[in-house]
Amino acid sequence: xxxxxxxxxxxxxxxxxxxxxxxxxxxxxxxxxxxxxxxxxxxxxxxxxxxxxxxxxxxxxxxxxxxxxxxxxxxxxxxxxxxxxxxxxxxxxxxxxxxxxxxxxxxxxxxxxxxxxxxxxxxxxxxxxxxxxxxxxxxxxxxxxxxxxxxxxxxxxxxxxxxxxxxxxxxxxxxxxxxxxxxxxxxxxxxxxxxxxxxxxxxxxxxxxxxxxxxxxxxxxxxxxxxxxxxxxxxxxxxxxxxxxxxxxxxxx
Ligand SMILES: Cc1cc2nc3c(=O)[nH]c(=O)nc-3n(C[C@H](O)[C@H](O)[C@H](O)COP(=O)(O)O)c2cc1C
Ligand code: SF4
Ligand code: SF4
Numbered sequence: 001x002x003x004x005x006x007x008x009x010x011x012x013x014x015x016x017x018x019x020x021x022x023x024x025x026x027x028x029x030x031x032x033x034x035x036x037x038x039x040x041x042x043x044x045x046x047x048x049x050x051x052x053x054x055x056x057x058x059x060x061x062x063x064x065x066x067x068x069x070x071x072x073x074x075x076x077x078x079x080x081x082x083x084x085x086x087x088x089x090x091x092x093x094x095x096x097x098x099x100x101x102x103x104x105x106x107x108x109x110x111x112x113x114x115x116x117x118x119x120x121x122x123x124x125x126x127x128x129x130x131x132x133x134x135x136x137x138x139x140x141x142x143x144x145x146x147x148x149x150x151x152x153x154x155x156x157x158x159x160x161x162x163x164x165x166x167x168x169x170x171x172x173x174x175x176x177x178x179x180x181x182x183x184x185x186x187x188x189x190x191x192x193x194x195x196x197x198x199x200x201x202x203x204x205x206x207x208x209x210x211x212x213x214x215x216x217x218x219x220x221x222x223x224x225x226x227x228x229x230x231x232x233x234x235x236x237x238x239x240x241x242x243x244x245x246x247x248x249x250x251x252x253x
Contacts, residue, residue, distance in 0.1 A: 001043055002026040004050040005062045007200065007220025008244055009251030010082045010113035013133070014140055015050040018080065021144035024048070029065045030200035030252070040070040047071070047103075048147060049094075050080045053110070054218070055173045056088025056166045058097075061201070061218050066097055077103035078147055084115035089166035091156035096163075107153025109143050111136050116221045116244045119182075119234040123242045133247045180213035183224070188231035195223040195232065198252045222252065 002024050004015035012028065019026040024046075032039050041047075051062035058081060079094040081087040087110035098105035113136060114129040115121050124132075146153060180203070191209040199222060203214045211223070211232075224232040225243045233239055 001041070001045070002048040002050060003029050003065075005029050005052070005059055005065070005200065006251055007052060007218075007222040008116040008225050009246030009248040010116065011050045011052050012251045013247040014080060014082055014111050014113070014136070015048070017137070017140050018048055018050070018144045018147065021141065022046075022048075022148050026050075028200075028252075029062065032069075033061065033065065033200060034202035038068040038070070042072060044072045044075060046076045046078065046106075046147065046150075048078045048080060050082070052116075052220075053081045053083035053087045053090055055170045056086070056090075057093045057170060058090045059218065059220075060170070060174060061220075063093065063097060066101065071101060071103065073102045075103050076106050076150075077101075078106045078143075078153065079108040080111060080143060081108060082111050082113040084113065084117070084121075086110070087156075089158060089163045092158055092163040093166075106147075108156060109139075109153045111139055111143075113247075114244060116225060116246070117219070118221060118225060118241055118244055119219070119237050123244050125242075126245075129244065129247075174218075178217060178219045180215070180217045182235035182237075183213050184233055185210050186231050186233060188229040189227075190229055190231075192228065195227055198222040198226050200252065226251075 002015045002019040004011050006012040015026040051059045077098050081090045091108040094108045095105050114132050195211050196204045201216050203216045204211050230243050
């Protein structure tokens, strides 16, 4: 089974390509998060967890999901992280989680995908992003082949103290910066409610004709990037900035 978390579709794209190559099903964990359910999986085979890198490690939404769900003892667990540059301490985080859950840890690999953190970084052109996605295909297929043949991913190298440093940075960043205070909607909004559907945490509701953000945000960037009217802004940092639409037409359909 391939379980994925995604904001703008990079991780779904990777998860589906792996699933189609390994004859598996790709499942979006957002449905469990939105329902506030902790699933109990019974399949004793191989699990592939695909998630974006946030703040130099596995996105917390995926970490929490795995931590809270139930899996059969000893399942083989592969982790595939999508990042714009570097997956940081994700291998150590995933190895720790696997040990805690009683998984057989098969390793963590990074697939470089386009940067989606548009509130903090420049967006590349559409052509540059398309090239990043097409360049990722051989790497994704190499991982699929390792998974199919039951081989481990290669062990990752981390610098001394990287996990402890990352955990400290994450704790601060999630607490102080991953909030919705700066999100607002402009007159371009046509009240289509796509942002409500796209939020993988179910954090957006509607008040009359406009979206309203709740408190449970992980800065996945789905709402702001996927709004068809570019009607969502984050303070002034996104004004006039190209949105990143992702590699799939509608990653939350
Ligand atoms: C909150 C946030 C934090 C991020 N942190 C990192 C990071 O530490 N390193 C990195 O290379 N990319 C980082 N990125 C970029 C994403 O990992 C990358 O674009 C990913 O492929 C997005 O996946 P998705 O489309 O499935 O949501 C970050 C993106 C977001 C939204
Ligand atoms: S997706 Fe954009 S246009 Fe549609 S309701 Fe949300 S903010 Fe408005
Ligand atoms: S509110 Fe927007 S940025 Fe926050 S989790 Fe939902 S879709 Fe992602």
